[in-house]
Amino acid sequence: MISNIGIPGLILVLVIALVIFGPKKLPEIGNAFGKTLLEFKRGTKELTQSFEEDRNHHSKQYPMRKEE
Structure with a gap:
């Protein structure tokens, strides 16, 4: 939206x-x-890191099985 305003x-x-x-x-x-x-940028970064940590923790706890 802001890109449409122009100089x-x-x-x-x-x-x-x-x-x-x-x-x-x-x-x-x-x-x-x-x-x-x-502050918004900082909060977004913290939220993203939290999701990444949860995802990494979950993938270590429940590794994907390889199909044979």
């Missing part, structure tokens, strides 16, 4: 955000958004 659309969104929130509030909003994305 002119992105500039328009930034200008509208600047008008609505003002120059003092915009860096705070950007910082909060960045922290949110970082």
Whole structure:
């Protein structure tokens, strides 16, 4: 979805955000958004690692049998 916006659309969104929130509030909003994305990325990575560990543990506990 974001790839369809393009540079002119992105500039328009930034200008509208600047008008609505003002120059003092915009860096705070950007910082909060960045922290949110970082936390989401960290949580996703932890969840993925947890699934991998469970899968590896399960495959060691119940190895697949070779068909004869």
